[in-house]
Amino acid sequence: MKNEEKKPTAAELPAGGIVEAGTAAQFKTGPWRSIKPVWSKEKCKACMICWIYCPDASIQVADGKVTGIDYDHCKGCGICSKECKFGAITMEAEKK
């Protein structure tokens, strides 16, 4: 074992297995990928279709524009690339 974190006891845990909201952000699913989306800023028209379709909330946006991909959570499903009408997202093999 690398580090022995002290885990809460039955007396300390909330009853019923409640988990506070937002913990999914801490769980990195990026390593599940075998292909990854590559976004081109030049070709992007900020139509936001990829952002709407992404099942993992992994298209990063700011001020109404796409800014990039959240590779910590993107699982490489390819939906963004398929839906983009402007060829701004291409799928590449994950380099291992």
Next chain:
Amino acid sequence: MVKPIFSKGKIVAKTGNEMMAEAMRQIAPDVVAAYPITPATEIVQIFSQFVADGKVPTEFVAVESEHSAMSATIAASVAGARAMTGTSSQGFALMWEMLYIAAGLRLPIVMAEVNRALSAPINIHGDQSDTMGARDAGWIQIYSEDPQEAYDNMIQSVRIAEAAKLPTMVTTDGFIISHCMAAAEVYPDEDVKEFVGTYKPERYLLDYKKPFTLGSIEMQDYYFEHRYQLAQAQRDAKKIILDIAKEFKNKFGREYGFYEKYKMDDAEVAIVTIGSAAGTTKAVINELREKGIKAGLIKIRVFRPFPADEIAKDLANVKALAVLDRADSCAGTFAPVYSDVVAAMYANGVTGPKAENYVYGLGGREIDMTHIADVFKHLDEVAKGKAQASKTVEYINVRIK
């Protein structure tokens, strides 16, 4: 002439099902999701008529199966609603996986359950195999002897479930109590409403300002802690049940505990049982006492959590006892109630009394005063050393050979 005990109480003639439906009307839960099954159908049928007539503001969800009934009840409860349902036997069995979900999520759901035999073979009559089969699910189980107890138990269970954060089922023997009319006392709507109060959940999913996840996976490093919490909650529920019974007695007058002791103070022979057969047993005991036989009864009301220490203490001075189970465990050994009683005795160092197990009444098979008198007669002989206590489960009123 039956008289009310509560100053504002009224005597009515109602069946077990009618009393449970009446309790539900007065409790006025936010949501009832249910599916019909004999002999429990009337409870939710009568209740849905109350809803249709505008007599109760409950949202009634008519679902397509009992599995859905419990699923919908669970969903309503996690949303923050006071949620109830009613079922029996196969319907109860169909919702089996969801019973464990309700308990694991620590939801204060109250279920009106009419004890009916489990198929196969198909049988619609009274025995306790359905709820006995779910005794490990983590639900509080309260068994009623008659329509009055069914009504009183439903009212108390709303408070018990919410304080203990454990789903609670209240039962009656199918047809025997569910469909039999008795003189019983009901209390005014406002008094029941005051007793049950309003449901104030700490966390509920409709509280969008404090969002949370409920029902997620837990790996090897957390599951056990949450199951320990559930077991501990059952242990903690014992005090809650007695506190609420005390409050109930102070307000409405009837006294309830984990079990009822009938002529146990000097009893030399005793029967332990659950449900309507207890009433028959009391009549037999009255006759035996006239003949000088010191017979007594413990009628278990709260089966889960099991009142182990208390029952062991109250059986310690008995010479011979018989546990009458209205369910069999097909375990090759003993039936459910016997197993818990004897474990309780042994754990408490009570090894004096001879203890026998009888299975009776499966599928609504008759049990009458002569059957119970025969048990006491045999116990009397065992107590006097004239007969051996049986080391295997015995059966009452069934054609074996």
